[in-house]
Amino acid sequence: MTTVNRAWGHLSLRGKVIIPLLFLVLIVGPIVTILFANVVGPWLADLLGANPQIVRFVVAIGGVLLFSIPAAFIIIYMELKVIAFMNLRIGPDRVGPKGAFHSLVAGLKVLTKEDFTPTGADHIVFTWAPVLVFLTAVMTFLVIPFGPGLVGQDLNIGLLYLFAVGGMSVVGLLLAGWASFNKYSLLGGLRAAAQVVSYEIPLTLSVVGLILLAGTLSLNRIAEAQAGWFTDWYVFRQPLGALIFFIAATAEANRTPFDMAEADSEIVAGFATEYSGMRFGFLFFAEYVNVFIISALLVTLFFGAWNAPVDINSILALVGLSPIAVTLDPASLGVGPLFLMLVVPVVLTVIFAVPFYLARSTRPAWQALVLGFLLFILVAVGLLFLLAYIGWPWMAGLVWFMGKSFLFVYVFVWMRGTFPRVRIDQLMGFAWKWLLPAALLNLFVTAAAIIIVKS
């Protein structure tokens, strides 16, 4: 006993903590492992296997939460760079190549900042309002079809869900504005409420004609209905609806020229005036996630969702070829690919290096080889990507969907760089006097056209 005591006495404070923990881990660890492998694991597997819907839901939620952050980062970076380009500035260029990590670092900065709650603010509401705003923005991702089969939940009332959840964000903005105990915030919250509630009506009415045409509320089915050539996209059958949707969605997402709720030259920062730290970060992220969502919705509803503008298979059929189909089964290929994997990189690296070596006689051979290797990687990644694009329909769908969505994100950024802000009465007048009648007209014309065509 004295030996143990003496040894214990020699231990530093850190040792006195670590060594008992070590024993604990050595004893408890195996027991937990055995228990998990024999009892908990199979039970969990059974549970998950029995409820695939829940598993799918949890995975989808995790996916959209994880996806929304980089999407917001990319859009923030894009906005900084594109507006800088339009303003003849350079924009962020310090962190990463061409400042690509700027928004990431800005996000980290927001995390480290003080979370300040002003005196007189309603603490609970003040804290939870940004969460509500952010969650409503992220939750709308759940029904957006990113590609064939790439949809969180294929709700048959997807569009209704979208408008319901999207409309909830105004509650968050109103709460944020009210709870801040600041008159600018209050004005911003009230403006947001008035604006979003007004524009919700033309926004919803503008897609009713489309719903009549598609016969479904499921975004997935609407996307499938637009397959084929780009002339099958709903924008050509519902041009007025697409225009109204575009304008109303801009207002819905509080983007310039309808950014009444955070008009910086009038009411400082609107509902976000008193926010700092990560709570401001939530509001900020939600704004950019919203930009992506309205772009994605425009693409899904009116611009063919994940469908490519050109139907390659129909062209091939016209020429007389069979549709391209890649079936990759590595097992059926034998030993050949293994051998190729060993030889092809080396050979191609050398082949790609030769022009670099010959083009400049002063360049050492190793530099040429490095350049050749980089070029080989580029080519290989490109080929793999092409293979994936041809082989997996969801990959092709994702490429087209993201491409089109970011095109519209660019349009929104462009609008922000060029337009001044409209006034609140002009904004409301535009919604009620122009957009709403136009949306109703669109609905009536569509309905009449459907009846005439069917009879």
Added chain:
Amino acid sequence: MTASGTPHQHPSLDDPRIMLDDQIGQFEAVPPYPPRTEREAEFYSLRDGEMFVNMGPQHPSTHGVLRVVLKLNGEQVVDLDPVLGYLHRGVEKLCENSDYHHIISQIDPLEYVSSLFMEWAPVMAFEKLLDVEVPRRAEYIRVLTGELLRVSSHVLYQGWMALDLGGLAPILYSFIERDEIVEMLAAVTGQRMLFNYFRIGGVNGDLNHEFMSRLGDWMSRAAKQHEANIGLLNENEIFVRRMRDIGRLDGATALRMGTSGPNLRASGVPFDVRRAHPYSVYPELEFDIPTRGGNGGGDSLDRYLLRLDEVSQSIRIIDQCLHNMPDGPIMARLPRLLRPRPGRAWAAVEAPRGLFGTYVISDGTDQPFRMKIHDPSFVNLQLVGLLMKNNLLADTMAVMASLDPVMGGIDK
């Protein structure tokens, strides 16, 4: 105004009784002392549904440290009360305690956007006191640099106007022009903002090669660039709709309120100090006095467009200056220590914001006995009370930015 003397009648966000236990009241719009005038008592009593909003002194679009207490009914501005003095430096007193040469640098930062005009008026007043004849080349240089600065000020105004209405891009295009001008003035004066260039009896340095080459570059494309900048905004439907019929000011009211400069000319009154009370070499130069806003008076859009018209006229004047510039000395011969005869002198110039004048009383010593500064921004700012009332909150920006106040001159 209740009998008890408190300005609050109804429970509202402004009511100290609903405040928590901390001293939030110190950030209130309502002053802590009982009302001193009837107007103050009337203004600081709220009716049902009204609230105060303290716009400024730190606010993105009050052009400095202007504080305006707005009485809002929803989004509508019922009444407002500008509160000045956040940039007060006591320039007039500083000038009375500096000798005549020092005054130029004391008065420079008044209107920091166009500081040469702030030097011009007192220098002219002192020259009247001293009976100095300024060399013609110096006069031409003054006109040349002054008109350059007028262009830069008006171009910057264009960008600020757009920024206050939420447009991000034009301000940066404006700053390209302003930067060009400021750099070329820095080449001749040695400073980018507070030039300290005019001297009693002339100017500090002759035009040098860098200035002339920069000016030549700029002049070769100035008119074209001005047209391009006009195209940025003037046909923008949102911008025009925000500005039209906002803050309409008729000529008689403008004169009654003592308005001067572009704001007056935008209301249809062709008053320009350069023509009405000619000074320097302006009688020899050809330029028009553009006016806007016919019978109904001028609105914010007129005030905006008028400044763009003036830029073209200034470019015309610069062109003539370059063609007519005589050779000769740039300074009159004067003693180091100036002791003008006892007397009074008034001199006024047409600054980009209007009539900028100084009234100097000399008692025969090397410091003025009294120096009164008449700043156009201060007088023009009076108009906000007339023009902003019963507009929307967003229109306060369209009105205030269109009046183009600079707080340095207002608070002195």
